[in-house]
Amino acid sequence: MSVVHQLSPGWLLDHLSFINKINYHLHQQHKPCCSKNEPTFVHFDSLQMDSVSSFGTSATFIASDSTTKPDNDAGGNCEMFVQKYVFRPELFDVTKPYITPAIHKECQQRNEKEDLMNDVKKENFISTIGKKRKRCVVFNQGELDAMEYHTKIRGLILDGSSQLIQEGLKSGFLHPLLEKQDKCSEPITLPLDTCNLAELCEMAKHLPSLNEVELQTLQLMEDHMVTEQDVFSRVVENNSSFTKMITLMGQKYLLPPQSSFLLSDISCMHPLLNCRKTYDVIVIDPPWQNKSVKRSNRYSYLSPLQIKQIPIPKLAAPNCLVITWVTNRQKHLRFVKEELYPSWSVEIVAEWHWVKITNSGEFVFPLDSPHKKPYEGLILGRVREEIALPLRNADVKMLPIPDHKLIVSVPCTLHSHKPPLADCMLFLRKVSPELTPASNPLFAEEDWP
Numbered sequence: 001m002s003v004v005h006q007l008s009p010g011w012l013l014d015h016l017s018f019i020n021k022i023n024y025h026l027h028q029q030h031k032p033c034c035s036k037n038e039p040t041f042v043h044f045d046s047l048q049m050d051s052v053s054s055f056g057t058s059a060t061f062i063a064s065d066s067t068t069k070p071d072n073d074a075g076g077n078c079e080m081f082v083q084k085y086v087f088r089p090e091l092f093d094v095t096k097p098y099i100t101p102a103i104h105k106e107c108q109q110r111n112e113k114e115d116l117m118n119d120v121k122k123e124n125f126i127s128t129i130g131k132k133r134k135r136c137v138v139f140n141q142g143e144l145d146a147m148e149y150h151t152k153i154r155g156l157i158l159d160g161s162s163q164l165i166q167e168g169l170k171s172g173f174l175h176p177l178l179e180k181q182d183k184c185s186e187p188i189t190l191p192l193d194t195c196n197l198a199e200l201c202e203m204a205k206h207l208p209s210l211n212e213v214e215l216q217t218l219q220l221m222e223d224h225m226v227t228e229q230d231v232f233s234r235v236v237e238n239n240s241s242f243t244k245m246i247t248l249m250g251q252k253y254l255l256p257p258q259s260s261f262l263l264s265d266i267s268c269m270h271p272l273l274n275c276r277k278t279y280d281v282i283v284i285d286p287p288w289q290n291k292s293v294k295r296s297n298r299y300s301y302l303s304p305l306q307i308k309q310i311p312i313p314k315l316a317a318p319n320c321l322v323i324t325w326v327t328n329r330q331k332h333l334r335f336v337k338e339e340l341y342p343s344w345s346v347e348i349v350a351e352w353h354w355v356k357i358t359n360s361g362e363f364v365f366p367l368d369s370p371h372k373k374p375y376e377g378l379i380l381g382r383v384r385e386e387i388a389l390p391l392r393n394a395d396v397k398m399l400p401i402p403d404h405k406l407i408v409s410v411p412c413t414l415h416s417h418k419p420p421l422a423d424c425m426l427f428l429r430k431v432s433p434e435l436t437p438a439s440n441p442l443f444a445e446e447d448w449p
Contacts, residue, residue, distance in 0.1 A: 003423045005167040009160030010352075010406030011424060012168050016092045018420040022256050024085040026243045085243070085254060091413050094358045095177070099365055099372070143370070145330040150373065153404070157355060157375055158367060160406045165361040177360040200248060202300075204232045204264050215271060220244045220255065233264040234271050266302065269311055278317035281425060284310070285325040285418060288332050304335055312344040313383070320383045321401075322346050325418060328373050336379050346381035350403040353377055354419060356411045364411065378407075 002018035003011050139147070168174035215234040220226070226236075226246045237260040238244045244255045255261070262272050289301040312322060322344070326332050341348055354376045356364045363374035380401060409419045 002420050004173050005164055005171065007160075007163055007167065009156075009163055010408065012164040012173070013407060013409040013419050013423070014173065015409050015412060015417070015419050016087055016089060018423070019087045023241075024243050024254055024256065026083040026085065026245055026254070028081045028083055092359075092410050094364065094410050094413065095360065097358060097362050097364050097366075099369065142330060146328065147370075149328075149330055149333070150368075153353065153375075154367065156404055157353060157406070161355045161357070161363075161408050164406065164408045165357065169361055174357075174361045175359055177362075200228065200263060201265075203228065204268075217260075217271075217275065220246070231263050233262075233268050235260055235262050235275055266306060266310065273311060273314055277315075279315055279320060280317045281321045281323065282312060282315060283323045283325075283421060285416070288327050288329070290327060290329065304339065308340055308343050312346070316344075316383045318383070319385065322381045322383065323421065324379045324381075326377045326379055328376065333377065333379075341379070341381045345384045347384050348379060348381045350380040350401045350405070351377060352380065352405045352407060355406055355408045357408060359410055 002013045002015065002021075004014050005012040165174060169176065217235045217237055218226075218230060220236065220238045220240075226248075228248050230236075231246070231248065236246075236255070238255040238257060241257050243257060245252050246255065247253075262269075264271065286307050287301045289303070316322065322341070324336055324340070326336055337348055340346075356374050356376075358364060365372045365374040367374060382401075405424075407419055407421075407424065411417070411419075
């Protein structure tokens with residue numbers, strides 16, 4: 001269970017425990033060097049070994065002493081090894097805020113000083129040419145809208161998260177800074193080749209259109225060699241009870257049991273539609289356009305028109321719950337509420353907030369920072385009944401989803417890893433019994449289209 005504490009304002013989550021509770025057990029056959037039946041344990045850091053998945057996992061090998069199979073080639077025996085993967089805990093070791101209040105105050109004072117100097121220069125310039133002094137506009141309309149929105153939810157964020165943080169400190173899940181002093185620790189840096197998912201997506205975008213070709217769903221079988229071309233623009237499934245590993249562009253990826261994925265350009269969604277499955281919960285994390293993305297060129301972003309073209313009505317089950325992650329830019333929030341959801345016939349039912357904290361319970365950014373806030377938003381909507389298919393149970397009464405719930409957690413240091421919503425959905429099932437675990441997250445964790 002990823003929920004550490006649940007209070008009226010929301011939940012305090014443990015993202016790391018949610019990842020590790022997934023059954024990442026890889027079964028492999030191995031021919032022993034000697035005839036011992038004792039279990040063998042080997043622990044290693046995944047980022048130091050080229051043969052292991054490099055997206056932040058470590059692994060423990062456990063040799064099973066109960067399963068032996070004859071080796072047809074050599075006439076000997078081989079043992080079944082269970083290779084268990086766990087996520088690197090240091091990737092959630094956020095001991096200090098990204099920007100401390102002292103640094104934030106210093107930046108504010110510097111900006112105010114620069115603004116004052118600019119005003120003086122402007123006033124002197126205007127006076128020398130004999131014109132009437134014009135009013136200096138400090139903030140543009142987008143910034144004014146952001147400030148107004150922050151003012152509305154500031155008390156909610158501060159009071160609600162404080163209650164959950166206090167519970168985390170009492171239970172020992174969070175640790176006061178003095179008890180967990182981070183002495184001269186270096187920030188965690190990942191190798192440049194940590195993950196080639198962006199390159200894979202870029203390759204998929206440049207493949208010829210396959211709209212006329214209906215590729216069958218690829219079922220991962222035992223010892224099935226998979227190439228990059230095999231997985232592009234088709235649904236890949238692991239229907240077994242064990243984790244499967246596939247190698248793409250020289251790197252290894254884990255596919256959990258009973259899971260599937262589609263790696264394609266956003267314009268090529270027909271493989272998912274061809275599966276003729278609908279979902280009770282759809283989570284969308286679009287790659288929103290912003291200045292940081294433009295500068296870093298880290299990933300491609302989608303235009304509002306491209307996002308609207310996602311065929312949500314065809315993927316949604318009756319009364320499907322649609323959850324969209326949105327940045328704090330008011331332009332994007334208005335787009336989701338006023339354009340996107342209406343175009344999908346989705347009615348807004350609630351707005352939640354993810355509050356990012358350190359291991360000691362501090363906000364990762366100052367709450368009142370004008371640049372970056374320690375929270376992000378989720379817009380929850382439900383497919384309107386008039387366009388949905390008839391209800392599976394006409395007697396099911398739709399109960400309201402609570403508004404302005406908080407999800408408080410320590411963020412992963414890997415880019416754009418959002419907290420798990422599955423256990424929060426268990427709470428929603430109590431108030432909305434028609435929801436089932438069937439869900440469909442659109443876009444990978446890295447937000448690449």
